[in-house]
Amino acid sequence: xxxxxxxxxxxxxxxxxxxxxxxxxxxxxxxxxxxxxxxxxxxxxxxxxxxxxxxxxxxxxxxxxxxxxxxxxxxxxxxxxxxxxxxxxxxxxxxxxxxxxxxxxxxxxxxxxxxxxxxxxxxxxxxxxxxxxxxxxxxxxxxxxxxxxxxxxxxxxxxxxxxxxxxxxxxxxxxxxxxxxxxxxxxxxxxxxxxxxxxxxxxxxxxxxxxxxxxxxxxxxxxxxxxxxxxxxxxxxxxxxxxxxxxxxxxxxxxxxxxxxxxxxxxxxxxxxxxxxxxxxxxxxxxxxxxxxxxxxxxxxxxxxxxxxxxxxxxxxxxxxxxxxxxxxxxxxxxxxxxxxxxxxxxxxxxxxxxxxxxxxxxxxxxxxxxxxxxxxxxxxxxxxxxxxxxxxxxxxxxxxxxxxxxxxxxxxxxxxxxxxxxxxxxxxxxxxxxxxxxxxxxxxxxxxxxxxxxxxxxxxxxxxxxxxxxxxxxxxxxxxxxxxxxxxxxxxxxxxxxxxxxxxxxxxxxxxxxxxxxxxxxxxxxxxxxxxxxxxxxxxxxxxxxxxxxxxxxxxxxxxxxxxxxxxxxxxxxxxxxxxxxxxxxxxxxxxxxxxxxxxxxxxxxxxxxxxxxxxxxxxxxxxxxxxxxxxxxxxxxxxxxxxxxxxxxxxxxxxxxxxxxxxxxxxxxxxxxxxxxxxxxxxxxxxxxxxxxxxxxxxxxx
Amino acid sequence: xxxxxxxxxxxxxxxxxxxxxxxxxxxxxxxxxxxxxxxxxxxxxxxxxxxxxxxxxxxxxxxxxxxxxxx
Numbered sequence: 001x002x003x004x005x006x007x008x009x010x011x012x013x014x015x016x017x018x019x020x021x022x023x024x025x026x027x028x029x030x031x032x033x034x035x036x037x038x039x040x041x042x043x044x045x046x047x048x049x050x051x052x053x054x055x056x057x058x059x060x061x062x063x064x065x066x067x068x069x070x071x072x073x074x075x076x077x078x079x080x081x082x083x084x085x086x087x088x089x090x091x092x093x094x095x096x097x098x099x100x101x102x103x104x105x106x107x108x109x110x111x112x113x114x115x116x117x118x119x120x121x122x123x124x125x126x127x128x129x130x131x132x133x134x135x136x137x138x139x140x141x142x143x144x145x146x147x148x149x150x151x152x153x154x155x156x157x158x159x160x161x162x163x164x165x166x167x168x169x170x171x172x173x174x175x176x177x178x179x180x181x182x183x184x185x186x187x188x189x190x191x192x193x194x195x196x197x198x199x200x201x202x203x204x205x206x207x208x209x210x211x212x213x214x215x216x217x218x219x220x221x222x223x224x225x226x227x228x229x230x231x232x233x234x235x236x237x238x239x240x241x242x243x244x245x246x247x248x249x250x251x252x253x254x255x256x257x258x259x260x261x262x263x264x265x266x267x268x269x270x271x272x273x274x275x276x277x278x279x280x281x282x283x284x285x286x287x288x289x290x291x292x293x294x295x296x297x298x299x300x301x302x303x304x305x306x307x308x309x310x311x312x313x314x315x316x317x318x319x320x321x322x323x324x325x326x327x328x329x330x331x332x333x334x335x336x337x338x339x340x341x342x343x344x345x346x347x348x349x350x351x352x353x354x355x356x357x358x359x360x361x362x363x364x365x366x367x368x369x370x371x372x373x374x375x376x377x378x379x380x381x382x383x384x385x386x387x388x389x390x391x392x393x394x395x396x397x398x399x400x401x402x403x404x405x406x407x408x409x410x411x412x413x414x415x416x417x418x419x420x421x422x423x424x425x426x427x428x429x430x431x432x433x434x435x436x437x438x439x440x441x442x443x444x445x446x447x448x449x450x451x452x453x454x455x456x457x458x459x460x461x462x463x464x465x466x467x468x469x470x471x472x473x474x475x476x477x478x479x480x481x482x483x484x485x486x487x488x489x490x491x492x493x494x495x496x497x498x499x500x501x502x503x504x505x506x507x508x509x510x511x512x513x514x515x516x517x518x519x520x521x522x523x524x525x526x527x528x529x530x531x532x533x534x535x536x537x538x539x540x541x542x543x544x545x546x547x548x549x550x551x552x553x554x555x556x557x558x559x560x561x562x563x564x565x566x567x568x569x570x571x572x573x574x575x576x577x578x579x580x581x582x583x584x585x586x587x588x589x590x591x592x593x594x595x596x597x598x599x600x601x602x603x604x605x606x607x608x609x610x611x612x613x614x615x616x617x618x619x620x621x622x623x624x625x626x627x628x629x630x631x632x633x634x635x636x637x638x639x640x641x642x643x644x645x646x647x648x649x650x651x652x653x654x655x656x657x658x659x660x661x662x663x664x665x666x667x668x669x670x671x672x673x674x675x676x677x678x679x680x681x682x683x684x685x686x687x688x689x690x691x692x693x694x695x696x697x698x699x700x701x702x703x704x
Numbered sequence: 705x706x707x708x709x710x711x712x713x714x715x716x717x718x719x720x721x722x723x724x725x726x727x728x729x730x731x732x733x734x735x736x737x738x739x740x741x742x743x744x745x746x747x748x749x750x751x752x753x754x755x756x757x758x759x760x761x762x763x764x765x766x767x768x769x770x771x772x773x774x775x
Contacts, residue, residue: 064732099760102734235724242731259759266761270744279748371763375749384752487729487768490754490761 004053006086007165010075010110011094012103013061014491016122019152020094021058022503024162029507041074041086048162057086063102065109065204066238068485069408073211079113080204081214090116090165097127097134097149100257101249107143108176108245112200117145118164124149125156131260139256153497177248179203182237186230193222207234269364269492277368286369290391293356297395297426301348308348312341331528339524342605343517346666349426350399350512351505353392357403358504360388362496367488374486380468381475382419383412383486390416390467393423394460397667399508401674411480417674418684419471421667424463424659427606431658432459434610437630439651463659466691512670527575527604534573542568575600589657589693590650590700594636602663609658649703653696661692707741707755708769715742716774723771730772734758741774 011017021029025044042058059078060071067073078086091110095103111117119140127134140147146164150157180187180199183206190202209215209223226232275281319333360366366388374384382390385407392400400420407413424432436452443451533539546565570576579596586596598612613633636645662668662685671681710716718739721727735741735757744754744761752765 066728066732068729099734099758102732102758102760105732235728238728239724239731242728243736246731246736266756269761273745273754277745277748277754282748367763371747371752371754372749374765375747375751485726485729485768486752487733487762487764489733490763492761 003051004055005089005165007054007056008078008086008088008091009056009058009094010079010091010106011061012063012096012106014489015061015094015096015103016152017061017094018058019497019500020092020120020122020150020158021056022500023152023155023158024054024056027506043086046162048166050166052166054165057088062106064106064242066207067211069410071405071408076204076208077212079110079115080201080208080212083214088115090118092118092120092161092165094120094122097121097124098130098132100132100134101246101253104249104252105242105245108249109200111143111145111176112179112198113204114198114201118161119143119145119147120161121147121149122152125151125154133258133260135256135258139252142252142256176252177241177244179241179244182240182244183230183232186226186232189226189230190223193219193226203237206232207238266492272493273368273490276365277372282368282372286372289360289365293353293391296356297349297352300352304348305345308341308345312337312344330532331525334532335525335528336521338528339521340517342524342607343513343521343666346396346398346512347509349396351509353395353399354403354504354508355501357388357392358501359496361406362494362500364491364493367490370488371490380471381412381415382471383407383409383416386412386416389420390423390464393420393425396425396427397421397423397664398512398670401667401670402508402512405674408485409480411478414478414675414680415471415474417671417680418474418687419467421662421664421684421688422463422467422470422660424460425606425664427664428459428658431606431609432456432655434613434630434633435646435651435655438634438646439648459655459659462656466660470687470691518669524604527601530575530578531570531573531601534569534577538572539569542572570597588700589696590647590653590704592645594645595654599657599663602658604663604665606658606663647704649700652703653700656699657692657696659692660688660695662688705774706770707743707772707774708753708766710743710774712743712745715740717741718772719775720773721771722773726768726771730768733762734760735762735772741772 009017009021021042021044024046028046029042029044044056044058046054046056048054057078059075062068062072062075065076065079067076078084079088079091081087093107093110095107107117107119121134121136121139124134134149136147136149146167148157148161148164150161152158183203186206187199187202190206191197191199194202194205196202205212206223206227209220215223227234276285316333316337319329319337323329323333357366360369369387370384372384373387377384377386386404388406389400389404392403397420401417404413404416404420407416433456436455440452440455445451445454542565546561546568549561571579575597576593578600579593582596582599583591583593586599591599594613598609601608601612633646634644637643668681668685671684672678675681705716707716707718718735718737718741720737721730739757741755741757744756746753747763750766752763753769754761754763755769756762
């Protein structure tokens with residue numbers, strides 16, 4: 001049997017750790033969860049040679065074992081717990097050769113935990129170019145650890161690294177800086193309590209035991225007592241530790257690194273920064289890039305989305321043609337397959353958005369955008385890092401919420417996730433265009449401004465303003481658990497790694513389909529049942545009535561028979577019953593029961609609005625038929641008053657409702673996934689729908 | 705003098721920090737007492753600032769920079 005060893009990848013952010021992970025594991029990777037934490041666990045498998053298989057886990061990038069964000073906390077949680085499923089047999093510490101000293105700080109910390117290490121010195125080719133020469137043998141000798149020079153970017157040294165990992169006689173590294181001296185008595189007591197020989201492990205537990213769920217209440221109290229007795233001041237000791245480690249590294253590195261080109265290595269990045277973060281050209285270029293990204297998400301995804309849509313239509317037709325008629329077939333085709341189609345249709349947009357995000361991040365440009373926008377965003381309770389998700393949500397909130405993971409501060413991240421769905425996404429576009437064509441005359445102002453287009457733009461502006469205002473309110477309400485930092489590395493500009501771009505596209509699409517997909521399918525099935533079934537008594541009557549008409553063989557009635565029957569069945573289905581039931585609540589907004597059904601079906605996805613309206617007003621579905629739905633809707637009269645249903649007031653009220661309400665199962669599912677709790681999606685659902693109700697109410701009551 | 709008071713192009717040597725928690729983070733990122741820091745540029749709206757320290761570029765908000773004492 002092949003033996004498997006567990007290997008953890010540890011390193012600073014921007015060291016090429018993920019590139020190395022992709023190189024080692026290929027597509028043979030999966031994303032799991034660390035129990036109870038919002039951080040994804042990336043695991044992959046790699047054949048080291050012979051019969052040795054390695055399970056490789058990519059730990060979040062961090063500058064030290066003392067965490068500053070939720071992601072970083074995972075590193076010590078895994079490394080501190082020998083019973084953890086991810087506890088490694090050995091670690092690969094990835095070190096950026098162009099910035100050795102800062103990178104090695106983390107190395108000295110994890111080395112003191114007593115887990116065997118191989119040090120992967122990455123970007124050695126870059127370092128050479130920048131005039132930095134590293135004496136690898138001397139470094140290995142001084143640290144007492146295997147050091148392998150690699151270049152993950154150009155796929156060099158990976159075999160040597162695998163050989164080093166195979167070498168079972170990995171020496172445990174020599175101890176570095178003296179940690180016992182920091183707090184001798186407290187460490188001794190902590191060691192006795194833990195039953196360990198490792199000084200540094202005992203010290204770390206004293207610092208971080210509160211974040212580990214390894215200990216009982218009594219044990220936590222015991223650690224707290226030790227700290228109180230010996231005047232253990234966490235921050236002071238961390239500062240002292242850091243200084244002592246840097247001193248040790250100074251002596252290790254003297255004579256190991258020869259740096260000859262310190263001056264020229266930043267010249268190129270500097271020149272680019274002068275243009276890209278300039279007051280004028282900086283913002284201009286940023287908005288041009290934004291425009292390009294936004295435009296591409298729409299235009300490039302149009303064709304694949306059409307293919308997917310047609311593919312699913314074809315699949316459904318084939319299914320109906322070849323599968324035996326019956327409830328199961330209908331459930332499978334109109335519930336499950338339709339639901340699946342609703343998920344898969346998002347893949348092109350998700351893949352394209354993440355391709356851009358990956359490129360912008362890889363090149364180092366995203367860090368500059370954050371840098372430029374931070375001051376504006378901070379005023380509204382967001383951070384510079386919220387810019388990316390906000391922009392992305394113009395296309396779709398789902399991938400944007402996923403991209404909010406880059407925000408370290410918990411509070412900034414939650415606020416971003418909470419307001420992102422307010423920004424008008426592409427699914428609202430068909431709703432807006434249909435309603436605008438109903439209520440806004442096709443007129444030109446000053447001869448060149450299209451009034452309908454102006455209204456559409458107005459809806460987008462309103463949505464962005466709403467997001468900003470809500471963020472500002474939440475900033476005042478939500479209490480931060482951890483300090484928000486904006487101390488961030490600005491990496492030098494580099495060419496994007498295309499393989500990483502592809503990996504990101506694949507990985508994000510897969511995660512979305514698997515995770516959000518489960519919920520969407522479930523809801524689609526429920527909706528199908530609600531729209532297809534009704535109280536049996538009513539359905540029997542409809543069947544009887546149409547059987548009678550059919551028997552008469554009246555040629556004018558026959559042509560519209562199926563549609564009329566479908567419309568009447570829908571009215572009497574459970575969804576229709578619900579529509580009638582909520583009518584009293586939505587009447588003050590200017591909506592009748594038919595719009596009520598659309599609101600109910602739109603809960604799964606806003607796109608359902610046009611389709612539901614089409615079914616209710618019994619018009620054939622399809623985009624080219626918008627004109628006919630439009631005409632039917634325009635002609636629709638209120639049964640009691642005889643006045644048109646879609647007045648300016650009702651139309652505007654409905655548009656505002658769609659602008660603010662949380663009507664997207666995918667978003668609810670992804671917020672649940674990202675926050676790992678139902679609390680946030682529920683709050684979001686309530687506040688957004690509440691806001692939508694109030695906005696529609698005010699609009700309708702003022703305008704009617 | 706505080707780091708936040710420097711103009712782009714000016715440099716100084718880190719002497720001390722006024723906030724203990726922040727000092728840990730800053731030192732981990734390479735801002736050690738004795739290191740030379742140079743202000744490279746300010747963001748278009750004047751905050752945050754980008755500095756060069758320990759061989760790389762770091763950005764931080766001005767109120768964070770005001771916790772670094774330099775000379």
